[in-house]
Amino acid sequence: MEGAELAGKILSTWLTLVLGFILLPSVFGVSLGISEIYMKILVKTLEWATIRIEKGTPKESILKNSASIGIIQRDESPMEKGLSGLRGRDFELSDVFYFSKKGLEAIVEDEVTQRFSSEELVSWNLLTRTNVNFQYISLRLTMVWVLGVIVRYCVLLPLRVTLAFIGISLLVIGATLVGQLPDSSLKNWLSELVHLTCCRICVRALSGTIHYHNKQYRPQKGGICVANHTSPIDVLILTTDGCYAMVGQVHGGLMGIIQRAMVKACPHVWFERSEMKDRHLVTKRLKEHIADKKKLPILIFPEGTCINNTSVMMFKKGSFEIGGTIHPVAIKYNPQFGDAFWNSSKYNMVSYLLRMMTSWAIVCDVWYMPPMTREEGEDAVQFANRVKSAIAIQGGLTELPWDGGLKRAKVKDIFKEEQQKNYSKMIVGNGSLS
Amino acid sequence: MAVGRDGFVSQASLLRLHHRFRALDRNKKGYLSRMDLQQIGALAVNPLGDRIIESFFPDGSQRVDFPGFVRVLAHFRPVEDEDTETQDPKKPEPLNSRRNKLHYAFQLYDLDRDGKISRHEMLQVLRLMVGVQVTEEQLENIADRTVQEADEDGDGAVSFVEFTKSLEKMDVEQKMSIRILK
Numbered sequence: 201m202e203g204a205e206l207a208g209k210i211l212s213t214w215l216t217l218v219l220g221f222i223l224l225p226s227v228f229g230v231s232l233g234i235s236e237i238y239m240k241i242l243v244k245t246l247e248w249a250t251i252r253i254e255k256g257t258p259k260e261s262i263l264k265n266s267a268s269i270g271i272i273q274r275d276e277s278p279m280e281k282g283l284s285g286l287r288g289r290d291f292e293l294s295d296v297f298y299f300s301k302k303g304l305e306a307i308v309e310d311e312v313t314q315r316f317s318s319e320e321l322v323s324w325n326l327l328t329r330t331n332v333n334f335q336y337i338s339l340r341l342t343m344v345w346v347l348g349v350i351v352r353y354c355v356l357l358p359l360r361v362t363l364a365f366i367g368i369s370l371l372v373i374g375a376t377l378v379g380q381l382p383d384s385s386l387k388n389w390l391s392e393l394v395h396l397t398c399c400r401i402c403v404r405a406l407s408g409t410i411h412y413h414n415k416q417y418r419p420q421k422g423g424i425c426v427a428n429h430t431s432p433i434d435v436l437i438l439t440t441d442g443c444y445a446m447v448g449q450v451h452g453g454l455m456g457i458i459q460r461a462m463v464k465a466c467p468h469v470w471f472e473r474s475e476m477k478d479r480h481l482v483t484k485r486l487k488e489h490i491a492d493k494k495k496l497p498i499l500i501f502p503e504g505t506c507i508n509n510t511s512v513m514m515f516k517k518g519s520f521e522i523g524g525t526i527h528p529v530a531i532k533y534n535p536q537f538g539d540a541f542w543n544s545s546k547y548n549m550v551s552y553l554l555r556m557m558t559s560w561a562i563v564c565d566v567w568y569m570p571p572m573t574r575e576e577g578e579d580a581v582q583f584a585n586r587v588k589s590a591i592a593i594q595g596g597l598t599e600l601p602w603d604g605g606l607k608r609a610k611v612k613d614i615f616k617e618e619q620q621k622n623y624s625k626m627i628v629g630n631g632s633l634s
Numbered sequence: 635m636a637v638g639r640d641g642f643v644s645q646a647s648l649l650r651l652h653h654r655f656r657a658l659d660r661n662k663k664g665y666l667s668r669m670d671l672q673q674i675g676a677l678a679v680n681p682l683g684d685r686i687i688e689s690f691f692p693d694g695s696q697r698v699d700f701p702g703f704v705r706v707l708a709h710f711r712p713v714e715d716e717d718t719e720t721q722d723p724k725k726p727e728p729l730n731s732r733r734n735k736l737h738y739a740f741q742l743y744d745l746d747r748d749g750k751i752s753r754h755e756m757l758q759v760l761r762l763m764v765g766v767q768v769t770e771e772q773l774e775n776i777a778d779r780t781v782q783e784a785d786e787d788g789d790g791a792v793s794f795v796e797f798t799k800s801l802e803k804m805d806v807e808q809k810m811s812i813r814i815l816k
Contacts, residue, residue, distance in 0.1 A: 290776070291760070291776045291780060292780075293743075293780060293784065293792075293797065293800060293801060294801055294809070296739050296743065296759070297804075297809040299680055299681060299682040299686075299763070300742060300810065301809065301810055302680055303683060303686040304686065304707065304812060305676075307658075307674060307677060307707070308654060308812060308814075309654065310674050310677070615675075616680070616683070616765070617766075618679075619679055620681050620763065620764050620765030620767055621765070621767050624764040624765070624768050627776065628764075628767075
């Protein structure tokens with residue numbers, strides 16, 4: 201009996217602490233500064249760890265760290281130069297050299313494949329998952345690491361799971377309750393309140409520290425918000441600072457419950473799986489949504505898939521054909537404290553969330569950018585590329601023309617045809633053949 | 635295994651290539667399949683991409699392990715001066731010798747691996763490189779001319795010796811080399 205009483209007492213004190221220090225401030229959007237102190241301690245510890253490692257690492261292993269820079273000497277000259285000929289020259293047996301060299305270069309290193317695995321850190325951040333080749337450096341370092349594991353799994357994880365649980369339940373219950381009210385400005389205000397509170401709780405569930413820059417450019421009603429995609433948490437990060445209408449597929453399970461609850465409180469755009477295939481239907485519904493100026497801005501991730509936050513890949517033109525004002529947003533995570541990238545082929549949602557909750561923290565910067573609209577004579581693809589460049593520059597990411605769909609599917613034949621066309625022009629010339 | 639000894643591929647490069655091998659092996663199988671290589675965007679758009687992928691799977695195998703992976707890549711190692719000086723006639727020729735580089739290129743043409751490039755094989759490889767942009771007639775002309783020019787013994791096909799002879803003036807070492815940065 202005593203054991204149960206003690207456990208009960210601990211649980212209730214625990215819950216009161218949580219309520220007082222975390223939940224209430226979330227409602228009012230106030231921070232008590234606990235996370236700042238945590239971050240300071242964390243940064244100091246990681247700095248110390250880095251110095252220890254650098255002292256202890258033998259020279260060879262530093263080799264591994266430059267793997268993200270190019271490892272082969274590239275000759276980026278166009279096909280004409282590489283084949284050492286002018287236009288209209290004839291086919292030579294040696295032409296195959298050029299293609300085989302380019303092919304083997306791609307096998308040794310290509311700029312796309314490395315974007316679908318997590319970014320490599322230059323120094324270790326005391327999480328074994330980010331260090332592929334960790335060696336024993338010193339007893340002290342290992343002790344600190346063990347301490348880190350205990351802190352992360354036994355102190356932080358239960359806290360975070362509790363918070364996440366509370367956050368999601370509040371969202372579902374709150375949204376359903378607010379949904380019962382008749383449409384009015386009170387309903388909108390309440391739905392925003394519920395929304396923001398739950399998002400703040402969830403962000404604290406991940407120990408998230410987010411810096412918002414240029415808040416004056418925050419997306420307005422009737423616009424479309426466009427951002428680069430790294431993980432499902434992107435949504436959480438953006439919605440903590442403002443309310444958006446989400447676009448996406450209807451899921452089953454927990455996600456489905458959350459989706460159905462949210463749509464009661466304010467209009468989101470959820471599609472059935474079959475409807476997603478019909479591009480005209482999708483465009484039509486989105487157009488209707490933004491035409492209504494009272495509705496919240498739509499949030500879209502035009503890359504279509506999660507990229508590892510070192511680059512921005514091709515933006516699918518669909519979002520840019522709808523019209524309206526585009527509000528670009530750049531999101532950059534700091535990988536030092538935890539890797540936010542969701543490698544969906546490696547981890548499913550639950551193991552991903554667990555990884556998130558056992559990292560040190562999620563630190564990121566969000567830059568709001570001035571709105572853009574499609575100019576005269578610019579087609580959707582050019583507009584998409586313009587927005588993509590702006591986001592890449594702002595977030596300090598590299599820009600790649602490749603389609604994020606390369607993660608799962610093979611590249612389209614149209615790109616191969618271009619190369620074939622170029623080559624044919626060279627050997628056939630202007631139709632002059634003996 | 636021949637790779638790794640005698641500096642065929644340097645230690646540092648080997649480490650990098652192993653890193654790359656692991657990155658390409660998405661399902662952590664320990665070997666690469668054709669599909670793993672086909673996922674590389676820049677390779678899939680290469681007109682000879684399929685032939686290059688095929689060169690990793692000699693003898694009809696379906697898997698390439700790390701030594702096999704390096705063996706193909708070793709063909710493209712640049713020729714350093716020291717290699718030619720310390721040539722020990724008893725040791726096997728290094729994979730990045732001029733002859734072996736040429737042999738790699740020859741293999742890209744020789745579809746049935748019979749040691750000869752027939753007119754038919756030449757046509758097929760040409761078709762890969764030009765896609766649908768060139769008519770059958772034009773392509774046949776090119777194939778005929780090329781085979782005729784290289785064919786010395788008049789058997790209507792290009793053997794490896796004839797192939798080598800027709801490219802004797804070509805700077806093969808430079809064109810078929812990939813330099814790994816230190």
